[in-house]
Amino acid sequence: MPRDIPAPTAVNPLRQLSLEQLRRRTSMKWRTYPEDVLPLWVAEMDVPLAEPVARAIRDAVALGDTGYPAGTAYAEAWAGFASERWGWEGIAVERTAIVPDVMLGIVEMLKLVSGPGDAVVVNPPVYPPFYQFVQNMDRQVVEAPLGADGRIDFEVLEAVFGRVGKSAGRPAYLLCSPHNPTGTVHTAEELADVAALARTYGVRVVADEIHAPVVAGGAAFVPYLSVPGGGSGLSLLSASKAWNLAGVKAAVAVAGPDAADDLARLPEEVGHGPSHVGVIAHTAALRDGGAWLDALLGGLDDNRRLLARLLDASLPAVRYEPAQATFLAWLDCRSLGLGDDPAAVFLERARVALNSGTPFGTGGAGFVRLNLATSPELINEAVRRMAAALG
Known part of the structure; x- marks a missing residue:
């Protein structure tokens, strides 16, 4: 049987880097869009490397x-x-x-x-x-x-x-x-x-x-x-x-x-x-890297709960079921009336970059994918911008 995963003892890696530090990165996530855009799209995590x-x-x-x-x-x-x-x-x-x-x-x-x-x-x-x-x-x-x-x-x-x-x-x-x-x-x-x-x-x-x-x-x-x-x-x-x-x-x-x-x-x-x-x-x-991974998994669990609370309070028409795995959130935005590609609307109006659901094939229209592997502060800011843009 798989072992029980203990409560993490390492520091949550999702809380260790500031937005200023992240914007110094030269990878796809941080260089595809202008600096006024919050990038919560491609599957890169906003974490430092595990020390080992x-x-x-x-x-x-x-x-x-x-x-x-x-x-x-x-x-x-x-x-x-x-x-x-x-x-x-x-x-x-x-x-x-x-x-x-x-x-x-x-x-x-x-x-x-x-x-x-x-x-x-x-x-x-x-x-x-x-x-x-x-x-x-x-x-x-x-x-x-x-x-x-x-x-x-x-x-x-x-x-x-x-x-x-x-x-x-x-x-x-x-x-x-x-x-x-x-x-x-x-x-x-x-x-x-x-x-x-x-x-x-x-x-x-x-x-x-x-x-x-x-x-x-x-x-x-x-x-x-x-x-x-x-x-x-x-x-x-x-x-x-x-x-x-x-x-x-x-x-x-x-x-x-x-x-x-x-x-x-x-x-x-x-x-x-x-x-x-x-x-x-x-x-x-x-x-x-097991201790680091356990701390990450704990932080992701916290972020899933946070996103659910924020959407319920600010964007209740968006349907979100916290996932069992990955660091990605699949958001059903069809009730917002934004068409097949709500990610384009959130990018233009809210300056938040999400993955459009349409490239994911049948069943993706009207959805967006949001990357949860970031700080709680950036998740808060992203939802705030998204809600304000539709307000």
């Missing part, structure tokens, strides 16, 4: 250890983390490979189990790069929309699996777990049902589990490869979301026991793509 991670990077730079990645330390760190946090002993290092990042890893996994023109099923509203990367690799995106409750609609999924399973190709299912943007944590029963349907209809499952460490108090992440029937699946894991390491890229691909031969066909040169410093940083995060 910063130390590992400093040590690598001091040594000039900036060559090509090698070894299995990253996979071993994931195996330890999965055992401690999720009670899962299923990561066998010999069934892993390092890949440049999760999305490029997904591309490589789909190359292994599908061919040009084949169907790749997704559950919209879902992470927009799923559409972009799949289409760019000459696969056909087929939607199986989530239900009104934000969970997998199994009647819809079975109908879609049945349709693509009749094709002459090799269909695949790109599972987002936990789900972005809704923050849904799929249950063990749901994932077992996915595996059963995939086996029945001959669909291969590739699971994006990048948000797995970012799960709210009271929720439990279940690895897809751990459920009955999940052994033919392939999973992508990375420390990048939980420890804010998108700029030092690395990820691990994990094969279930029945997919080991597929992963063995991964071209050797794919493993040259990850950043060696990224591998070092991610390994340090998984091995030594």
